[in-house]
Amino acid sequence: MAFSGNLSAKEKKRRLARIQEETEIRPPSQSQENDTEQKKLKTSEPATEGKQPSFIKERLKFFETLKTEHQLLSATYEKKNTSNAITVRMADGKTVEGEGWKTTPYQLAAEISQELAENTVIAKVNGELWDLDRPLEGDSTVELLTFENEEAQAVYWHSSAHVLGEAMELYYGGHLCYGPPVENGFYYDMFIEDRAVSSTELSALENMCKAIIKEKQPFERLEVSKNTLLEMFKYNKFKCRILEEKVNTPTTTIYRCGPLIDLCKGPHVRHTGKIKAIKIFKNSSTYWEGNPEMETLQRIYGISFPDNKMMKTWEKFQEEAKNRDHRKIGKEQELFFFHDLSPGSCFFLPRGAFIYNTLMDFIRIEEEIKGCLQFLQSVYSTFGFSFQLNLSTRPENFLGEIEIWDEAEKQLQNSLMEFGKPWKMNPGDGAFYGPKIDIKIKDAIGRYHQCATIQLDFQLPIRFNLTYVSKDGDDKMRPVIIHRAVLGSVERMIAILSENYGGKWPLWLSPRQIMVIPVGPTCEHYALQVSNAFFEEGFMTDVDLDDSCTLNKKIRNAQLAQYNFILVVGEKEKINNAVNVRTRNNKIHGEISIASAIDKLKNLKSSRTLSAEEDF
Template identity: 45%
Template sequence: MVAEDSKENIPAQKEAKVSTAPTELNPWPDFIQRRIDMWDKLMAEYKAEVAAKEPSPIKITLPDGKQFDAEAWRTTPIQIAEKISRGLADTTVIAKVNGEVWDLDRPFEKDSTLHLLKFDDDEAKQVFWHSSAHVLGEAMERYCGGHLCYGPPIQEGFYYDMWHDNCTISPDDFPKLDQIVKCAVKDKQPFERLEMSKEDLLEMFKYNEFKVRIIKEKIHTPKTTVYRCGPLIDLCRGPHVRHTGKIKALQITKSSSSYWEGKADAESLQRIYGISFPDPKQLKEWQKFQKARLLVILFRQEEAAKRDHRKLGRDQELFFFNPLSPGSAFWYPKGAHIYNTLMNFMRKEYRKRGFTEVITPNMFNSKLWETSGHWQHYSEDMFRFEVEKEQFGLKPMNCPGHCIMYSHQPHTYNELPLRYADFGVLHRNEMSGALTGLTRVRRFQQDDAHIFCRRDQIGDEIRGCLDFLTYCYETVLGFTFKLNLATRPEGFLGDISTWNEAEADLKEAKVITVHESVNGYARDVKNRLYGEGFEVEFDEGCPDTLNKQIRNAQLAQFNFILVVGAKEKKTAL
């Protein structure tokens, strides 16, 4: 679909009186009008509340430091954009107010910083495609009356999931959906934002079992936001473009099936994908690129088939699989040689970097997995069995075992960081259909490590890990890799301040630096000895006297005790 350019005036929202296409339902499902009636009532109350707020003078600051006078609860980002230039206002997709993406027609509430983002900005693209998903969702409702589920932006475009008991949307239906999309875009339906209570949300979406689940299970605040464009009203965090007319070019690209929240035992849904742009020329360029990319993909698939590791493993007699032990590789002598060579390389690197290798059990009582949370959230992916009326599980990862090892002895802050490396065998109960050569298996070993350190050591440890990754993947193996910052999960344990500090260190550690001898000559001596195969401990920052430190080392039966000071360092140099 490509929409004609038109003036920027936005029509007032009407009682679901929009342009209609011959391909849509007539009449629409009853739930659409019930939603609109409830929305109109609540929106009128909200507008009265905003009108009653006393406007106060505020300052809006742009990235270049320029300031504009404004009024709280009255002035909007689009008004500031228009003061700068009409062209800027036309091409701005979304605002960013005090670091938060913000609707262009949503009033400022206090003194604020303002960034105006165009489509070439990644955040603006996500907003644009999210708004396009709502237009697609509106068309899906108007076409077959399905119950919408999730409709997010993705890396390139968007999709909407829908449940319907007796209607299946196929590529043959795309032109019919496209007609409805064109009507929605032509009408320049404003995107309007409203905060609603959980009680009102449950009433508005009571017709849709999936929305009810989201409201009950995912919303933990007294109020949350919904957005409306035309007859579509949906749960949504937002923000969105000003109106549907901004979406000048939209193409429905494909359809597929999916499961509710990705769970194979849940309801089957229909997923419709799309792509959109603010300029029809951009859609044409994208279409050309897709054709070229398809040729590249086909070429790569042919080349990948020639280099399929499963074929190479068989042809070169490296490894094989047998249905009597699915997902578990049998390694021939040549394959075992490669396997052990890689493991020895990792062992050597671990030693250089101050890791000590440990060995932990393969199976643990379910009490451990209950404590770690794996039993509640991961037990279906574990191999479980009963021993003397007790439930056990084969370990799918080393984390809990290393925690037991750390807690088995008392430790002082001087001993930290402790770096445990483990090549233990792991088992995961992957579904048989997901098993794929060596990339998805049931039995495997990984170069797994855990670091126990002080709060003030986190930054250095993260930088050390990133240096380790860079050396192994880029310097030695010639690969490249990308990093994604993973932060706390929704149900995190511990206090929020500790998480905030640790995540701040992760962000700071993104720049990888190499520090030779950064911790002084004594640490360098320790690392060099350790790299040569000696078991070495470095008594760093210990408050005890020198004599007591020597006595403690003698009691621990160290074979050699080195006292390193300025004289030793000077002599070595």
């Protein structure tokens, strides 16, 4: 089993020449001062100017030796197997003929269309993700995945992490650790002794990544024995730990792009040039495998896309997310605050407490709804959320009998089927005491948040020897406990809701429901009477008696503060015992009696409509 593709003598010569060039790549001459959060660690210069760390050159020589051995083995195999016809079934059901150990998924894509070949990120061969240039080994079913596919995105970002890792090695000269794809992008961890990464260095790293991309460095796959890899990576104790603790097979795979050679299961994109847009945007400190007792590592985050338009959309999304930050909204709307004495705690101010209590009442105002899934759907549709359902099954470390687990998982699966909404299997992610249904909600700008869960617990009833009398009279029936969390942490849900609504709370949940504004001083007493009338009916009501502001200024201030309804009162409204109604979106509903306004708003509040301002 060898690297992807076979190289001609001319190509081998070109590649050897490039190896020599790569050993002369120069990193930036000087690093910047470190971030304040890591000020205890001193910054230093990048890897010695004009030189690479010695391990890079040694690693490349090691790789080329191994690759030559694999080429000889492949050539011998090809001579012995001159004819190896295979049948390939494509995702659309069509079948094509190919040649075993020669035909690649990329060739199949190119035969369909060059555009498809260029847009395909990765292949799926017999259900397994597969490098586009890795030859098929026998009769196969092949699916070609583009960036829109979640698995293809993960591969794309994983390949981008290798580009970042290459740049980090050249710039810092440290030892790479883990570099996985994540939900939105990728990161790479590096150990750099007593050195910290500064955010001012990220632009230099990004420029290096862009240079690597322009080189269109191919990703080469090689399967190597574990013992050989321990020798290849002996300079890096972290890679050796991975080999010794995580790899339980005689061989495993490595991938090369440019001067970087890394332990990796793969697969990857064909070459670094497939990454069309990349941004390195954040850094932080972390610990080896999250253990505070282990080494401190430097983590650098990035994101990449197959075109610049997607990157622009992502940047716009980041700006929108920044504007919706719950900490910013909480401060501006006087909902809650945080304090250094208890950094993980949220301290609610009166308006925030109103939201908290309203949410709690909502969950109690609904407990009689039959069925947990119907209950969840009712709650989340009220907030305006769509959601994803995942069935999380038995983890590696579990309590109880496998037969009981299988039955419980079957019950949850049947419930999901009866519910009728799309759902996905999430193998191995159940709680140790039972399987669960996890629910991820999608907010207004497309982000997913894990909130609700429905868990089956058949271990506690056994531990506490709980029994009940069945309808058949059996008094030894064992119950199953259902753990149901609808909002998750109420504090966290408030943070999610504040960002989802961008501070524009729906009427029923709003901490600023009504602002009463008098036209002039002669109407201030009437304005106070109106405010009291709505307050006594349970509305969060304020009145603006600031003489220094004009009427238009008061209205605008109330709209900016996100009061759902602004009630303007003048002499005419005072005579008619009425109010003039407009909304935060400047929709004018006109004059209406106080009694009618209260009735309408109470109905809108009790129905928990998301569009009360329009429906008034």
